[in-house]
Amino acid sequence: MTPRHHLDEATLVSYAAGALTDGMRAVAATHLEACGHCRAQLAGAERIGGVLLSQRQPTDEPGRLAQLREAMLARLDATPQARPASTLGGDDDHAASRVAGTDLLPRALHxxxxxxxxxxxWRWTAPGVHMIKSSRPSGDNLIMLKIAPGKSMPVHSHGGSELTQILKGAYDDAIGHFGPGDMADLDSDIEHQPVTSPGVPCICVAALDAPLRFPGWFARKLQPLVGL
Structure with missing residues (x-):
């Protein structure tokens, strides 16, 4: 499993700074378990953040934290690719997690x-769609979805940010093809309609920081029942 879609650099910086919600952090950590590229990027963000904080301690001055974040992103862009780091465990740990058994969920979701x-x-949500909401209050924006093969989801955009990690199966939308290990790191500018691939259900874990936006009236009517 080699992911082709990754976490945005701004999301990695927020992860390194501990600024993500619990749900968002769990989805990001699930991707990091499977993606050496993003682990290397995260290690770079953590190193740069440490240097910036040692050079300039945050104050209450307006805009200072935003300036630090922008500086971290700029320096991350200029940092050469590094060997995947052991931020979430060494390479042996990741290999062990991959072969521990097909019944084992990613560690970040436990x-x-x-x-x-x-x-x-699984709880039935709509024809061909089942969902599980997180059992912990701190993960109240965290869900798992199981969508039947060949299913077209309603066209929607996002009221805020959404992180979706594909665990099994795949889907296609205007952005591209998303398979196991891929991350959809989306913001309010994105409108899309995922269509699941034939063969097996698409199972993903997702976190939202605002409700979805549906242009269609029928989907909007169902939204309170679905809770997304």
Missing amino acids: PYFGTSWRALR
């Missing part, structure tokens, strides 16, 4: 959904 695929209790 506090929110348990450890076992077989133990998941």
Whole structure:
């Protein structure tokens, strides 16, 4: 599994700074478990952040934290690619997690959904769509979705940010093809309509910081029932 879609640099900086919500952090960490490229980028962001903070301590001066964030992003852009780092565990740890068993959920999801695929209790949400909401209050914006093969989801945009990590199966939208290990790091400028690939259900974990926006009246009517 080699991811082709990755975390945005701004998301990695927010992750390194501890600025993501619990749900967003869990999805980002799930991607980092599978993606050496993003682990290397994260290590670079953490190194740059440490240097910046040692050079200039944050104050209450308006805009200072935003300036530090922009400086970190600029320096991250200029940093050469590094070897995947051990921020979330060494390479041996990642290899072990991949072969530990097909029933084992990604480690970052254990506090929110348990450890076992077989133990998941899916709730019917719509024809061909099942969902599980996080069992922890701190992950109240964190969900898992299982969408039947060949299913077209409603066209929608986002009231804020959305992180979606593909765990099994795949889907296509205007952005591209998303398969196992890929991350959809989306903001309010994106409108799309995911269509799941044939063969097996598409299972993903997602976190939202604002409700979805549906242009269609029928989807808007169903939104309170779905809770997205």
